[in-house]
Amino acid sequence: MILLVSSCSDFLDVGSPSTQVSSTTVFEDDAAATSAMIGIYSEMMSSSGFASGGLSSVTLLSGKSGDDFINYSQNASAEFAANELNENNSYLNSYIWQEGYRYIYDANAILEGLSKSTTLTPSVKQQLTGEAKFVRAFCNFYLVNLFGKIPLVTTTDYRINREASRMTSQDVYHLIIADLEDSKLLLQDDYAVSGGQKTRPNRLAASALLARVYLYTIDYAKAEEESTTLIESDLTLEESLDDVFLKSSAEAIWQLIPPPGSKSTKEGSIYILTSAPTEISLSDDLMNHFEDGDLRASHWVGQIETEGIVFNYPFKYKIKSASTLTEYSMVLRVAEQYLIRSEARAQQGKLPEAMQDIDAIRNRAGLPLFKDIYPQIGKDDLLLAIEHERRMEFFAEWGHRWLDLKRTGRVGEILGSKPLSAWQDTDELYPVPLQEIQNNTNLLPQNPGY
Incomplete structure (x- = not known):
């Protein structure tokens, strides 16, 4: 098929x-x-x-x-x-x-x-x-x-299709929202069609992606509404960080099954190091941003020392190879919905409620709660704190950090300040592949800077 x-x-x-x-x-x-x-x-x-x-x-x-x-x-x-x-x-x-x-x-x-x-x-x-x-x-x-x-x-x-022109982001988001609103009406509430596994999207998956879309399009009231749907559903945060990426994860909203015969996810196979890295390791900048006592640093980061050099690697997925498949690739999960709602509430001036949501994530990470240590935090500082929390929660997942820096307008400030950075503001968008433009000149103009 x-x-x-x-x-x-x-x-x-x-x-x-x-x-x-x-x-x-x-x-x-x-x-x-x-x-x-x-x-x-x-x-x-x-x-x-x-x-x-x-x-x-x-x-x-x-x-x-x-x-x-x-x-x-x-x-x-x-x-x-x-x-x-x-x-x-x-x-x-x-x-x-x-x-x-x-x-x-x-x-x-x-x-x-x-x-x-x-x-x-x-x-x-x-x-x-x-x-x-x-x-x-x-x-x-x-x-x-x-x-x-x-x-x-x-x-x-x-x-x-061969003569399709590029449309504005607003037009694209209009179709995305229309498709997801339709999906909410059409899809089932449960996971019966996939035998109880979360490997085919249901109504909650449509709401989860819609919440993210509304956050990205600055419709904070609707982002709060959609994320609340998820938070108040039967899905819940996993208590243990070690269980979040299991195929049986209570936190999963939508997962994808590795190819037949696989005993691990591609993420686990690539990220988990048994020798010096040939693809990626975690940056010192990320590691330095973990707060003392953050359980994510001890449960979601692995270390290997080779020739006197210590490399940190993503360890959210625990299996590089095994005899049985116990992990699925995570696409959407409940933790994101708490941080979407936290940001949406903060943007609407609902600071105490926003702190409750960020504290749900910090509590699982073993960190002090904002309501106790920063009870009078202002909106701008709270938004930066949410950005930080998103980074520590979603590193090595679906490019969240890259997209967050872009949508908040901070990508140039952050990446441009790195040593030996060749950053230009036009790097914010990837170029349309030249081969596609040669096949269809309606894809012009190329993105600036290319």
């Missing part, structure tokens, strides 16, 4: 007659339609790019763009770490731009097939429509945050 929804590697040619999905073939019955949808998640994890947590994923590449990693790789990913990307970067083109649009194309193909089907069970058709719209919103979210203006691709018609 994965082959049935596979599209060609160049998004501008996606949907040409030789690669179009035959919806009548894919969607003859519930099982075939469901397999097509699950096929997208399988594609995501079988790759090393975009959503996989692998070497060329959003997690690793945008993580390098921030200040939490030290880079040791000398391949094309080193340009992300130096903030000196060029428009011919192979990782940027193949694993971020093209791969993101491939999943959007697959989601569009499923939506078109569902709309034409007259043989599916209504509840299955509704669920799959919600999932496809969620996946499209998820991919558009990362593409718009990494590249700025991007094409909105909502069809499999290659004649339309």
